[in-house]
Amino acid sequence: MATTVRKFCNRFSVCKVSFSRLTNFRTDGITLRCNLKNRQFQSSAAILATIKLDMPSLSPTMEKGNIIKWHKKEGDTVSPGDALCDIETDKAIISMDTEETGILAKIIAPDNTKDVSVGSLIALLVEEGEDWKNIQIPADVAPKASISAPQAQQTLAPPPSAPAVSSGHIPVEHGHLIGPSVKKLLQEYNITSSSIKPSGPGGALLKGDVLNYIESKSLNKVTQQAASPVKPEAPAKSAQPKASEKSTPVPGAKFVDIPLTNMRRVIAKRLTESKTTIPHAYASIDSNMGPLTQLRKTLLDDGVKISVNDFIIKAAAFALQRVPKVNAIWANDGPRLSSSVDISVAVATPNGLITPIVKGASYLSVDQIGSTVKELSGRAREGKLLPHEYQGGSFSISNLGMFGITEFSAVINPPQLAILAVGSSRHEASIKGNQLKMNVTLSYDSRAVNEVEATRFLEEFRNVIENPQTMLSGTNLDSAAEAFVF
């Protein structure tokens, strides 16, 4: 799309240049010569007779290419199927063929030109019999060769063929370029450039012109919500979506910019840090959920309602106690074992995931865990968590099972060493008949935790889940034991 627009604009500017203001146009040291009288004839004739060769996209992912070597030199005859030059794409060196008949008149990008954007002019052909030595270089060569794709997209986003774009965007109806600072001013004050009289050379609109105009009309800045940066704020308080964050599509543009909230920015930074610096390794295990389902049913009959998630947190706490190397954080240059089992539980909020911590999970009974999680996640959704309630923690659990995800792997929450991704329970046929199975996947930092420890942790976890009575009866015993140890 961008290429289309760019080409169209270039064509447009060629016409402009060749018929109106050619005299003061210079490109790359090549001054377009000739007087006004024969210029019109000559430029239009030369341009008509010329076949432009653009840098082709020779692989689906190619953005730029290097010209390695030209097989033809200026003045050589070219016929369909001839290899013109070798181009190095992002993947390989491929020769560029042509389907044209003519004479290679001018090589714009010679041998060993690096990083030529796809769509930039690399050579000109003229038809046979034309005077190839007298070729005119189109005026748009320089901007085209140097312009980078994203820039082009921004400045030329509204297709010129479309009718003038509505408010908020300056209609580009003038025949000259506008500098970025001038453009910004026009946007800020919502002025159309045609309403100001330009005083620059060749009718260029200067910043001074705009400033004078603003002063004379005593205009005020038009506030633009989409453009204003979001104020940094504490992540806990940014849970509610703000009005200013509502994405406003720029008229005429084919994209919507969503301003980053501070919380999102932190999440992005930490996740990137995690995935790029921590060597993630993964291990999965299936647990039979039959006994746990049975136990929950019994408890429910007694009027005690405990969710599967609460049992999972408890089971993980058990397993962490038994494999303490997983219950640790990475501190500067090595793992540091945590003295208590503090489990961060991922909670989805309108602004992203936040992980309130169930502290001392190994000391808490399952129903205590349940009420703690309920209370914390409620406040998390309202954005009312205090920093110490979501910062720290020695291990994380992310449970998407309740949303129907059968299995997934999670990104480690640094500086922790591991995170457990919990899938949903599903029926599976086995030798013992129909079983309810649940998959959990442990992502662990392989700098500090090895396969054996990860496996042991998962085995312990499964043992507890498959013998859920332990979680009810063992609580007090364990906390006593732990109190003794530490």
Added chain:
Amino acid sequence: MLAVTRLSLIQNSLHKCGILGTVQVCHLSEATHNVTPYKLHRLDQGPNTTVTYTREDALKYYKQMRMIRVMETTAGNLYKSKIIRGFCHLYSGQEAIAVGMEAAITPEDSVITAYRAHGWTYVRGVSVHAVLAELTGRKTGCANGKGGSMHMYTKNFYGGNGIVGAQVPLGAGIAFAHKYRQEDNICISLYGDGAANQGQLFEAFNIAKLWNLPCIFVCENNGFGMGTSAARASACTDYYTRGDYVPGLWVDGMDVLGVKEATRFAKDYVLKNGPILIEAFTYRYHGHSMSDPGTSYRTREEVQEVRQTRDPIGKFKDVIVNSGLVTNAEIKKIEDDVKKEVGDAAELAKTDPELPLEELYSHIYMNPPQDMKVRGCDDTVFASTK
């Protein structure tokens, strides 16, 4: 390999012209042309090897072939500028087949081909603009920009088909429809030398012969199934014999007049006797698709040699200019007209609007109920369809 062309002027044309030496300045109305001998399989008699053609024919065929060539070159360039994305298979080199066959059938006859469909779409009546706009995904494309390279259709042209070989049984079905409705029409089902080894072709041959369907099966043998040469993929490369009990004939697919005559013969034959198989021996200049530079399994010299000695357009130009029917100036004019028409079409194809997003959900069912909704890519999107 080269068709031997003998200038043979028709008597009455000579009279009109007066002196033979002034051939260049007057227009003859007819000429004859000698076709490379056909090869026959289970046929006692083949098509005529001497064909007569008129000046109008010559101009029309030349223009059509030229149009396809320039259109395909333009499509290739648009692809390399990333304006056309996705699949794109170019027909350059094979133009004489589409043009020659179309010249021998009527608009009521049916054609179905594989994914190298641009040239066929054009000869079946779709404008160059609608073909290019289809490739660039615009509303003005012949399938509203929803089909792209492999899925172009028009009346009695059943497409562009993406599944290798699958169009052949469909073609037999179309032929069956013609027979069932007692129409005097036929169906041409085209496939490549690569698809020729597909099992479903032989199933189609069987039922077509069993019921004597008016179907011309055409193997466009361009020498390569993707990057594999015919000899490396087929135990028997005489594709015109591969129908076994279905009669076949081989024709030089680079000779538009030969193809036309073979098709005329075949249409006549299938309406009386049931299916026939034509192998049109041709060549493709581009790679299989845009991701194939086309030079890793054949040499550049081989391609250049074909371009110089067998090119359907260049060769035909020589034939019609040498016969005195057409002048070089007329050729030049056609070339300029074609260049302009394709250039204008390409500009439109770049700037025409795209379909609105809601159109994603249309054309799924024929006449759906009023309030019918269809699911999007995920189950959160339900949109009405029409």
